[in-house]
Amino acid sequence: MLKDELIANNPLGVFKKAANGNDAPPRMGLVISRPGLGKTAILVQIALDNMLHDRQVMHISVGQNIGKTKSWYDDIMADIATGASQEEIMAVKDEISRNRMIMTFNAATFNRPKLEERLNDLIQQDIFKPVCLVIDGLDFAKIDRRLLEDMRDMQRASKLSIWFSAVIHRETPGEIADLDLFDTVLSLDPDDQGDGKIFLNTIKDSTGCVEEGKIMRLDPTSMVVWG
Amino acid sequence: MKRDLEKVRNIGISAHIDSGKTTLTERILFYTDKIHAIHEVRGKDGVGATMDSMELEKERGITIQSAATYCNWDGYDVNIIDTPGHVDFTIEVERALRVLDGAVLILCSVGGVQSQSITVNRQMTRYKVPRIVFINKCDRTGANPDRVTGQIREKLKLNAVPMQIPIGLEGDLVGVVDLVKMRAIYYEGDNGEIIREDDIPVELQAQADEKREELLDAASMFSDDLMESILDGGDVPTDLIMSAVRRGTLALEMVPVFIGSAYKNKGVQALLDSVISYLPAPKEIENIALDLNNNEEEKVLSNDPDAPLVCLAFKLEDGRYGQLTYVRTYQGTLQKGDVIINNRTGKKVKIGRLVRMHSNEMEEIDVAGPGDIVALFGVDCASGDTFTSADICMSMSSMHVPAPVISLAIKPVDNKTSDNMSKALNRFTKEDPTFRTFVDHETGDTIVSGMGELHLEVYIERMKREYDAEVVAGAPQVAYRETITKKAEFNYTHKKQTGGSGQFGRVGGYMEPLEEGEYEFVDKIVGGVIPREFISSCDKGFTASLNKGALAGFPVTGVRCVINDGASHSVDSSDVAFQLAAKGAFKEGYFKAGPVLMEPIMKVVVEGPTEFQGGIMGSINQRRGMIIGTLEEGDYTVIESEVPLSEMFGYSTVLRSLTQGKAEFTMEFARYNPVPKGIVDDVIAEIKKRRDKK
Numbered sequence: 011m012l013k014d015e016l017i018a019n020n021p022l023g024v025f026k027k028a029a030n031g032n033d034a035p036p037r038m039g040l041v042i043s044r045p046g047l048g049k050t051a052i053l054v055q056i057a058l059d060n061m062l063h064d065r066q067v068m069h070i071s072v073g074q075n076i077g078k079t080k081s082w083y084d085d086i087m088a089d090i091a092t093g094a095s096q097e098e099i100m101a102v103k104d105e106i107s108r109n110r111m112i113m114t115f116n117a118a119t120f121n122r123p124k125l126e127e128r129l130n131d132l133i134q135q136d137i138f139k140p141v142c143l144v145i146d147g148l149d150f151a152k153i154d155r156r157l158l159e160d161m162r163d164m165q166r167a168s169k170l171s172i173w174f175s176a177v178i179h180r181e182t183p184g185e186i187a188d189l190d191l192f193d194t195v196l197s198l199d200p201d202d203q204g205d206g207k208i209f210l211n212t213i214k215d216s217t218g219c220v221e222e223g224k225i226m227r228l229d230p231t232s233m234v235v236w237g
Numbered sequence: 238m239k240r241d242l243e244k245v246r247n248i249g250i251s252a253h254i255d256s257g258k259t260t261l262t263e264r265i266l267f268y269t270d271k272i273h274a275i276h277e278v279r280g281k282d283g284v285g286a287t288m289d290s291m292e293l294e295k296e297r298g299i300t301i302q303s304a305a306t307y308c309n310w311d312g313y314d315v316n317i318i319d320t321p322g323h324v325d326f327t328i329e330v331e332r333a334l335r336v337l338d339g340a341v342l343i344l345c346s347v348g349g350v351q352s353q354s355i356t357v358n359r360q361m362t363r364y365k366v367p368r369i370v371f372i373n374k375c376d377r378t379g380a381n382p383d384r385v386t387g388q389i390r391e392k393l394k395l396n397a398v399p400m401q402i403p404i405g406l407e408g409d410l411v412g413v414v415d416l417v418k419m420r421a422i423y424y425e426g427d428n429g430e431i432i433r434e435d436d437i438p439v440e441l442q443a444q445a446d447e448k449r450e451e452l453l454d455a456a457s458m459f460s461d462d463l464m465e466s467i468l469d470g471g472d473v474p475t476d477l478i479m480s481a482v483r484r485g486t487l488a489l490e491m492v493p494v495f496i497g498s499a500y501k502n503k504g505v506q507a508l509l510d511s512v513i514s515y516l517p518a519p520k521e522i523e524n525i526a527l528d529l530n531n532n533e534e535e536k537v538l539s540n541d542p543d544a545p546l547v548c549l550a551f552k553l554e555d556g557r558y559g560q561l562t563y564v565r566t567y568q569g570t571l572q573k574g575d576v577i578i579n580n581r582t583g584k585k586v587k588i589g590r591l592v593r594m595h596s597n598e599m600e601e602i603d604v605a606g607p608g609d610i611v612a613l614f615g616v617d618c619a620s621g622d623t624f625t626s627a628d629i630c631m632s633m634s635s636m637h638v639p640a641p642v643i644s645l646a647i648k649p650v651d652n653k654t655s656d657n658m659s660k661a662l663n664r665f666t667k668e669d670p671t672f673r674t675f676v677d678h679e680t681g682d683t684i685v686s687g688m689g690e691l692h693l694e695v696y697i698e699r700m701k702r703e704y705d706a707e708v709v710a711g712a713p714q715v716a717y718r719e720t721i722t723k724k725a726e727f728n729y730t731h732k733k734q735t736g737g738s739g740q741f742g743r744v745g746g747y748m749e750p751l752e753e754g755e756y757e758f759v760d761k762i763v764g765g766v767i768p769r770e771f772i773s774s775c776d777k778g779f780t781a782s783l784n785k786g787a788l789a790g791f792p793v794t795g796v797r798c799v800i801n802d803g804a805s806h807s808v809d810s811s812d813v814a815f816q817l818a819a820k821g822a823f824k825e826g827y828f829k830a831g832p833v834l835m836e837p838i839m840k841v842v843v844e845g846p847t848e849f850q851g852g853i854m855g856s857i858n859q860r861r862g863m864i865i866g867t868l869e870e871g872d873y874t875v876i877e878s879e880v881p882l883s884e885m886f887g888y889s890t891v892l893r894s895l896t897q898g899k900a901e902f903t904m905e906f907a908r909y910n911p912v913p914k915g916i917v918d919d920v921i922a923e924i925k926k927r928r929d930k931k
C-alpha cells in the first residue's frame with residue numbers, strides 16, 4: 011500500500027527510534043540553513059511522517075498563509091509518491107489530511123500563552139490532539155531567548171515534539187546562540203563544489219537516535235530527503 | 238473604420254449587497270449622458286435603476302444576471318458588466334469575470350470589507366482581474382475610509398493605496414483631494430455634475446502631503462523613472478505617477494483606492510476617469526482558449542480583428558426585446574450576415590441583427606471587433622458557448638461545471654401553470670448549467686437542483702414573476718450521489734415467455750470506476766452476438782439505471798459500462814428486451830462493484846473576532862467538519878474548513894448566537910466525498926424515512 015511505502019521510504023524516520031531500540035522521546039528540534047535551501051520542506055517531511063502514522067501535527071506558520079502552507083504538503087506528497095497513481099495519492103491525502111491543522115500567525119502575535127490557549131482549546135473540545143508541532147518562519151534574529159525557553163518548558167510539560175526552523179546568514183551555526191535549548195539540530199548545507207547538491211547534516215542529537223555528524227542528501231529540486 | 242482598441246474598457250462593478258452598486262451604476266450612466274434622470278434604487282417615483290432590469294432583482298436589491306451596458310466616457314467605449322455578488326451564483330460570477338478586463342470593487346465606508354467582498358475578491362484574484370476600489374457612502378455617519386483601507390490590506394491582502402482624501406466626511410462631504418494632481422475637487426449642482434477645481438484647503442494640506450508621500454512611495458515601486466524624479470526633488474510629473482500606478486494595478490500588485498458617495502453625487506466622475514486611467518484595455522489582458530482540434534491545448538488569443546473569430550456567449554436574456562444573446566469577442570470580427578459555428582453543438586449560425594445595449598435603448602451596429610461586447614438576436618445557444626469562424630474549433634471554457642449540491646421538489650399550483658413552468662425551466666437550464674431539472678418518475682415530482690438554497694429560491698421567484706408560474710416547493714435536500722469503487726462483471730439474461738411473442742436478450746461485460754466524467758459506454762461486442770441495432774438499447778438501459786442508484790436512490794456517476802458478450806434471439810429480441818437486460822446487468826454488477834454514497838463537501842470560511850475562535854472551531858467540529866487552518870491577525874481570525882453540506886443547514890443561526898452576530902461565513906462547493914462508513918447506514922435510513930413520509 012502506498013501509505014506503508016511512504017512510511018518506509020522516509021529517511022527522516024530515523025528520528026523515531028533511539029539506537030537502543032526504544033521509542034525516541036519527544037524533542038525540541040531545529041532545522042537551520044541559509045535562506046531558500048528548503049527548511050520548510052524538511053519540516054513538512056517530518057510532519058508527513060507523523061501524519062502517515064496517524065499522529066496529529068499542528069503546522070504553525072509565521073508569516074505564510076494557509077493556502078501556501080497547504081501547497082507545500084501537496085507538492086512534497088506528489089514528489090515522494092512518484093510512480094503512484096493520482097487516485098492513490100488522493101486517497102492517502104484524504105486520509106491523512108485530517109491529521110494536520112495549519113495555524114498561521116503574523117510575527118508580532120506569536121507567543122507561548124496564545125499558542126497554549128489555542129492548543130488547550132482544541133484538546134479540551136476534542137477537536138485536535140497534536141503530538142508534534144512544527145513551527146516555521148519564526149525569525150530567530152528578532153525573538154529573544156525567553157520565548158524559546160518558554161517553548162521548551164511547554165515542550166517538556168506537554169510531551170509534544172516541537173520542530174523549529176531558523177534562517178542563518180553565515181556558514182556557521184554559531185550565529186544561533188540558543189542551540190543548547192534544542193535536543194536535535196539539523197543543518198542544510200549546499201555542497202562546496204557548487205554543483206547544486208544539498209546535504210542535511212546532523213549537528214546535534216541528544217536523544218540517541220542519530221550519530222552526530224550523520225549526513226543525509228536532498229534532491230535539490232524537490233527538496234525531498236533521499237537518505 | 239478601424240477601432241482604437243486602446244479606447245475600450247470592459248469593467249465589472251462588484252460589491253457586497255447594499256454597498257451601492259446599483260446606485261453607482263445608475264450615476265455612471267447618468268454622467269455618461271445616457272439617462273437623464275436619476276432614480277433612487279428603491280425610489281418613491283417607482284422607477285427603478287436601469288441596470289436591474291429584472292423585477293425580482295429590484296425587489297431583493299440584488300443583481301443576479303450579468304447584463305452588459307454600454308456607455309461612453311471621454312471618447313472611450315465602456316462596457317459595464319454586472320457581476321453578481323452572491324456565492325450561490327458562482328458560475329455566473331466566473332463567467333462575468335472572463336468577460337471583463339478590470340473591475341471596480343465597491344466597499345461601504347461604514348461596513349468595510351464584508352464576506353461577499355472577500356469571496357468575490359478571491360475569485361478576481363483567481364482570474365487575475367486588475368481592480369480599483371471605490372469606498373462609497375462616505376456621506377454616512379461613521380464613515381471611515383482609512384479604516385476600510387486598512388481592512389483591504391488585512392482582509393483582502395491587497396496593496397491598497399489611497400488616491401484621494403475626502404473633503405469633509407459624513408454629512409459634510411463636499412469633494413475630494415486628488416493626490417496625483419494635488420488639487421481639491423468639488424462636486425456641485427443638483428446632481429454633482431458641476432466639477433470645480435480649487436486649491437487644497439489649508440486644514441487638509443498636511444494630511445494631503447503625507448498621503449501623497451505614501452502614494453509616491455507605493456507607485457515608485459513600479460517605475461524607475463518615477464523613482465528618479467522623486468529623488469531629484471522638485472515637481473513630479475503627473476503622468477509619471479499615473480503610468481506607474483497603472484503598471485502596478487495591471488500587474489495586480491497595487492490597488493488604487495478612490496472615495497465618494499454615489500448617492501450624494503460625489504466622486505463618481507473621478508472614478509470614471511480612473512477606470513480609463515488605471516484599468517486595462519482589452520489588449521492588455523491575455524485571454525486563453527482551448528483548441529478543440531488539438532487536445533484542448535491552450536492558445537493565447539490575439540486581439541487581431543483579422544484573425545479567425547473567437548467569441549463567447551456569456552449571457553442569454555429573454556426580455557423586452559425578444560431573445561438576446563450577449564457575446565464578447567476576443568479576436569477576429571463579428572459581422573452582420575456572417576456564418577459562425579457554435580463549437581459545443583457544431584451548429585452553424587447566421588448572424589442577423591447585431592446590437593449594442595445602452596442602458597435604455599439599443600443601437601444597431603454592423604461589426605464588432607476584438608474586445609467588443611454586443612448582443613445578437615435569435616441565436617439558439619446556451620450561456621457559456623463559444624462561437625468561432627468555420628476554419629477553427631476553439632472553446633473559451635473547459636471551465637468545469639460544478640455539480641449541483643442541493644435539490645428540491647416543485648409542484649405547479651394548477652394545470653395552466655404546468656406549461657409555464659416547463660417553459661421557465663427550459664430557459665433557466667440553458668442560461669445556467671449549474672441549475673438542473675428532472676422528473677422523479679416514482680413520485681412524479683419535478684426536481685430542481687443547484688448550488689445553494691438561495692440559488693434555487695431565486696429561480697422559483699423568477700418563475701412566478703417572469704413566467705406567471707407559481708409553484709409549491711418542498712424542503713431542500715442534499716444532492717447525494719452514488720458511485721462505484723471497483724470493477725465488477727455482469728452477465729444477465731432477460732427472458733420472458735408469456736403468450737404471443739417473448740422477450741429475450743443477454744448482456745455480458747463489466748463496469749468500472751470512471752476517473753473523470755459521469756458515464757461512459759463502451760461497445761466491445763465482436764461477432765455480432767448482440768446485433769448492431771440493439772447496442773444503443775443497452776446504452777439506454779444503463780443510462781436509465783444511472784438515474785436511481787440501488788444503494789439509496791440517488792443518481793449514479795463515475796461509471797464506465799463495457800459490454801463484450803451477449804446473446805440474442807431472432808424473434809424474441811427487441812429494443813425493449815435489451816434495455817431490460819442492460820438494466821438487469823447493471824443491477825447485478827452494481828452491488829459487486831462496491832457502491833458508495835457520496836455527499837457534497839463545502840469549503841466553509843468563517844471570519845470573526847479571535848475571542849470566538851474556540852467556539853467556532855467547536856461548531857465546525859460538531860458538524861463533521863475538518864479544520865484546514867486558521868489565520869490570526871490581531872484580534873481577528875479566519876478559519877478555513879471543509880464541512881459536509883448536510884450539516885450546514887441552519888448554520889448561520891448557530892454562528893450568530895455563538896458569536897453575538899460578530900462572525901460571518903462563506904461557503905462554496907469543494908467536491909464530493911464518500912459518506913463515512915460509520916454513519917452511512919443512518920444517513921440512508923433517514924433519507925428513506927423522509928421519502929416514505931411523502
Ligand SMILES: Nc1nc2c(ncn2[C@@H]2O[C@H](COP(=O)(O)OP(=O)(O)O)[C@@H](O)[C@H]2O)c(=O)[nH]1
Pocket residue numbers: 252253254255256257258259260261277278279298299373374375376377497498499500501
Ligand atoms: N448614504 C448613502 N447611501 C447610499 C449610497 N449609495 C447607495 N446608498 C443607499 O444604499 C442602499 C443600497 O444601495 P444599492 O445601490 O441598491 O446597493 P446594491 O445592493 O449594492 O446594488 C440604497 O438605499 C441606496 O440609496 C451613498 O453613497 N451614500
